Structure formats: C-alpha cells, structure tokens
Amino acid sequence: MKTTALIMAGGRGERFWPKSRKNLPKQFLSLTGDGKTMIQFTVERILSLVAIEDIYIVTNHDYKDLVKEQLPDLPEENILCEPVGRNTAACIGLGAVHIQRKCKDACMIVLPSDHLIKYNAMFINTLKDACAIAEQEENLVTIGITPDYPEIGYGYIKFLPDEEKEHAYKVDRFVEKPSLEVAKEYLLTEEYLWNSGMFVWKISTILEMLKRLMPDTYQGLIKIKEAIGTEEEEMVLEREFYNFQSISIDYGVLEKSDNIYTLPGTFGWDDVGSWLAVERIRKTNEFGNVVSGNTITISTKNCVIEGTEKLIATVGIEDLIVVDTQDATLICAKDSANEIKKVLETLKNCNRDEYI
Amino acid sequence: MKTTALIMAGGRGERFWPKSRKNLPKQFLSLTGDGKTMIQFTVERILSLVAIEDIYIVTNHDYKDLVKEQLPDLPEENILCEPVGRNTAACIGLGAVHIQRKCKDACMIVLPSDHLIKYNAMFINTLKDACAIAEQEENLVTIGITPDYPEIGYGYIKFLPDEEKEHAYKVDRFVEKPSLEVAKEYLLTEEYLWNSGMFVWKISTILEMLKRLMPDTYQGLIKIKEAIGTEEEEMVLEREFYNFQSISIDYGVLEKSDNIYTLPGTFGWDDVGSWLAVERIRKTNEFGNVVSGNTITISTKNCVIEGTEKLIATVGIEDLIVVDTQDATLICAKDSANEIKKVLETLKNCNRDEYI
Secondary structure: OOEEEEEEOOOOOOOOOOOOEOOEOHHHOOOOOOOOOHHHHHHHHHOOOOOHHHEEEEEEHHHHHHHHHHOOOOOHHHEEEEOOOOHHHHHHHHHHHHHHHHHOOOEEEEEEOOOEEOOHHHHHHHHHHHHHHHOOOOOEEEEEEOOOOOOOOOOEEEEEEEEEEOOEEEEEEEEOOOOHHHHHHHHHHOOEEEEEEEEEEEHHHHHHHHHHHOHHHHHHHHHHHHHOOOOOHHHHHHHHHHHOOOOOHHHHOHHHOOOEEEEEEOOOEEOOOOOOHHHHHOOOOOOOOEEEOOEEEEOOEOOEEEOOOOEEEEEOOEOEEEEEOOOEEEEEEHHHHHHHHHHHHHHHHOOOHHHO | OOEEEEEEOOOOOOOOOOOOEOOEOHHHOOOOOOOOOHHHHHHHHHOOOOOHHHEEEEEEHHHHHHHHHHOOOOOHHHEEEEOOOOHHHHHHHHHHHHHHHHHOOOEEEEEEOOOEEOOHHHHHHHHHHHHHHHOOOOOEEEEEEOOOOOOOOOOEEEEEEEEEEOOEEEEEEEEOOOOHHHHHHHHHHOOEEEEEEEEEEEHHHHHHHHHHHOHHHHHHHHHHHHHOOOOOHHHHHHHHHHHOOOOOHHHHOHHHOOOEEEEEEOOOEEOOOOOHHHHHHOOOOOOOOEEEOOEEEEOOEOOEEEOOOOEEEEEOOEOEEEEEOOOEEEEEEHHHHHHHHHHHHHHHHOOOHHHO
16 A cells, blocks of 8 residues: 655744744754754655655645745645644645545555654654554554653553554553653553654545544545635635634544554654754753854853854853844743743734744 | 043953954943943043043044044044053053143043943042142042952052041052952951052152153153154154053052052942943842843843844843844853953954954
C-alpha cells in the first residue's frame, strides 16, 4: 500500500517571539543553527519512506507562500489551505479526502511540522512498523515517546503492556497534562508514554472513524471532496470549515475508539517547545552558552544568545535567553520562559500589532 | 576679585559603553533622563556665580564641535584644545595662562565636566566660601565630599579637624584609593573626606605653585601664553604640550604644598562613575526599575533599562543593566559593571573600532 504523509503547518506559536511572528511562525524558522527550517527538516526526514508528491501540507493562506518558498520541490496542489483553524480532526480529515481522491486508499502518516528528531533512521523504522500495523484491519497507531523525565507540559498515553503486537501496545486511554506528582507516578508505573501528536492509519480507516464518531464533520468533508477541482471548491471549503467543530483528533476519534496501538519511539524526539529547547538541540560552548550572531560574551554562563548583525555584548550574566531581531530584543530569564506570552498580551492590549 | 571657572572636558570614559563612544564620551551624554548633558549641567550650575564669558572649557580637537553645539552661548575662544592629554596639571596650567592673559588675576574654580550635584544652592555657597579662602594669601582649596560609605574607588583627603578656617580645614595629606578595611577606618576617624577633583585658587597662586614645584611645565606654559593670538600659537602649544610631564595637579602641586584647605561639601555630589549610578540619579519605578525608551517589562525588578526606538522586552530578570543603541546592545549584571571595559578590550583586539 502506498505511504503518504500529512504535515500540519497551520500553527501560530508565540513561544519563539520575537523571532517567531504572526507572519513567520515556528515551523518556518531555523532554530537548529544550520540554516534549515523546522518544516524543511520534517519533510526531508521522511523522504526515504514517502515520495515528495505523496507529502501534503495543511496550512492556511497566510503561510502558503512560505511553504512554496521553503519546499520548492513539493507540488503546489499538495499545499492545502484551511479557511480557518478548526483543530486537528478537521485538518486531518481535509488531508484524508484530498489523498483519497488521488489514490483511493493509502497509509497516512500524520506529523506536526515543528518537531525535531535526532535519530532519523530509528524514526523511519518506527514509522515503517507503524504502517505495517495500520495496514492491518482498522488499526489506529499513535507514536508514543518514552519519557525521560516527568514532563508536565505533555499529554500521556496509557498503554497495556500485556497486549503487545509487533512492538506496539494496545492503548488503554489518553490522559491530559498531569501535575508533577502524577507525572512522577506515571514514570514509575512504566505504563505511560508521551503523546507526540504523530499518527499513522489508513485513509479508509480514519474516514470510517470520522463517519462513525464525528458524522457532521464527515458529511462536510465529503462535500469538500466532491467540490475539489470544481469552481465551487473554495466556496464549499469555506462554508464547511466554518461549520466544523473545533476538536482534536485525540478527543474526537482516538479516545472513543478501541483499536488503537501505540509504538514507543526512542528516536530523540524534541517538540522544541520554547527557547529553552535551543540549549538541547544546539551545541553549547565551554561556558554552557549557545551563541549566534554578532556577539561578545564576558563572564557569561549557560545563556542562549541569538543575535543578528547588531552587536550584543553580555557581561556577567547567567541563565538568560537573549534574542535579537530587526525591531525587537527579548531578554528573558530561563525560568520565566513561559511568561514570554505576557509580552505578546501587552503588545496586543496596546495595539502594537507590528511586533506580534 | 573676578571669579572664573575652568571645566575639564577632555576625558574619554569607557564606563558608559555602548552609549559613550570615543567620539561621544560621558560628559556629552544625557544620563539623568531630562535631556541635558553632563557638561550642560556643569555650566548651568555655576552661572549664578560665574559669567558665561568667564567659563573656560579644556578639551581636545575631537570634541570641540560637541562643546560648541552643547554650549552655544560660550565664547568660542573659551574652548581650549589640548594637542594631547597630559593629565590635570598641564590642563589647569593651560587654563590659567589663558585666563591670566585676559584679566591678570582672578579666582579660578576648577571643575570636572561629568559629575552631578543635587543641591545647587549649597554647592554655590561652598564655592563662594572656597573663593573667599582662596583669595587670602596663597591658599589652595580643594572641595572634599563628606563620605556616605567606605567607597574604595575614590582618593581621600585627610584634614586636621583642629585647624579650621571659615568652615574649611587645613589638609594634612592626600591618600590614594584605599582597601575596604582602610576605607572603613577612615570613616570611623571622621578625619577623611572624598577627593572630588574640584579646586579653587587664584590664577596667580596656582601659577606661582607651578613655577615653584613644576618649573619645566611652568616654562612651557609661559611660552604658550606668549604665543596666544600669534601665528605660532598652534605650533608652540603642540611642541610644549608633547614635552609636558603627564602628572595630576594632586601629585604635582597639592601634595607638595602646605597651604591647602579643604571645604567639606554636602551638596549631594555624584561622580556618575558607571551605569550603576543611573539608579541613584534617576527615578526608579515601583519595581525598582529605571526604564526609558520603547520597553515592555514583565516580572522585572531592580534593572536599569535604557532603550531606543527598538522594542526591548524583558521577562523575569533582576539586577541587570540593559543599554540599547543604534548598533550595539549591552546586557550586564549590575555586580559586573566594572567588567564592561573587557568588552572594549575585546573590540580593540579584534579591530572593531566602529563600536568603540
């Protein structure tokens, strides 16, 4: 069976401000220090498994040109633009009907566009295993990540260790972001994985599940499918999308199904959730700093300094994130990275949209 | 007797980098937040005591235009340019011969151009007292500052509490920057003042002292005086200045004289020695921050943030100095302010003179 991929690239993340902006979100940024953007890595990583013409990007009209620019080899018709964000169920459904129109049935790998993976070969092997399981019956496969530590920012997947199938485990249930105490317990039980947001299934399976569990959305998707290529395509897409429930595939489908398997991934996954991640994914120097741009650091330790052409001089600082851009500079204590959103709130309240 | 003033403005301070530069040193900067520069305040402060045409500025050719621009009412001929810096003895001697040429004898107030004073009326009264003492016999008067705390960055003046004369005290000796321990002892004895670098004497007195104690310099100064207004003025000035010993008036004259009095000043003096001073001289907000420019501060405490039009956003930081300029941004821990010079050393070593 043909293997296809759907890459979700409509996000407008704020956590990489001031480098990420409304018109240049994280998936289009280079954060690793080697020039390639997150979405470019995401596509490149799977090319040994999926042909470029079988890769689909779901984004929105604001980012269509960025996708074309950053992925010049991707057929333009594979860039699908949502008229409005309606969470992952609608997004995946839209991808599914587009792929189905072209190849009837196929294996569909669903990936976020802004995660990093260290061990590509292991990742590809995990995806292959996932495809093998997904192609059997009506199995839904979610890629779990073996936790390193009790993270409280992710959802978890509880699996059944006794129900193993070709390295995958039957999923018992999905659980929301836990407290630190609960997260610690999860790790001790050895029955929980992080929910990475990567899924594998057949087109026919996911559409059947949507039909069964989200029939309104399914009806809308069918109308969209029938309009593809006609003069009414845009109009129908817009009308149906605005009517869709905004619900994640986890809530809308996975939690209500029982043919779900999880494959534990140990391929060095990183969701690059904030500037703090830059330290993990980039090389630190002998003083624990990650430095780029026109920079002089004196007595500076364990800092992330992301400069431009403008000179940034740091003296005697520690555990800070410094990000310079053309029109704005952020200076943030590492342990306050989650407060960067307050800067954006302040900017919004003051109608200073040019910085958002 | 006429009262004149000599303001020394040739310094090339590095401690206010990146705002201060080789071509814009501290005395020409506005650091108080109300638009006026240090040298403008210095002149304005004494106008009730000294007429503008009796105020002389010693600087160098690089800064002559800045002086003209910032002090448009000052007669251009009162701007004296040293061909090369030769410390305060030569600087004061040059001022003295210029003033003497115009008015034979006068009282001469010598002031640095980059200090701040909070209580102007008290300062003027101190200067008046100093002039009264200086006009008697061959007295040299140095303005001492009553110490608030055991500062180790200043020289001290030891005075003789029993030899008082019109609120002034006979100076016993000058002492160099002490260790903290020694500075603490000084405060306990109640016989030490800070050496502020402000002096008052008659032109005739200081020239007589130079003649006696620095005869070579004196001879050179006389040659310079004779050349003033002639075609050879520049040439003679240059030749003599390069030959001058580089020595301070404290070492060259004061320490070797015994007719020295000190007047303890309690007029809120601040030498504005580094970015840390900005906190003392400017208003802090409710979070202890001194903020200017286009700035958003979230969970930010006790910081000095000097911005421009470019947005600076700070999150979760404390006790930092952030200074933004057109081409460089400094981020410095308050307790590392004395290491800012290392940035300048690095820039020099890398031949990046554009930032110096």
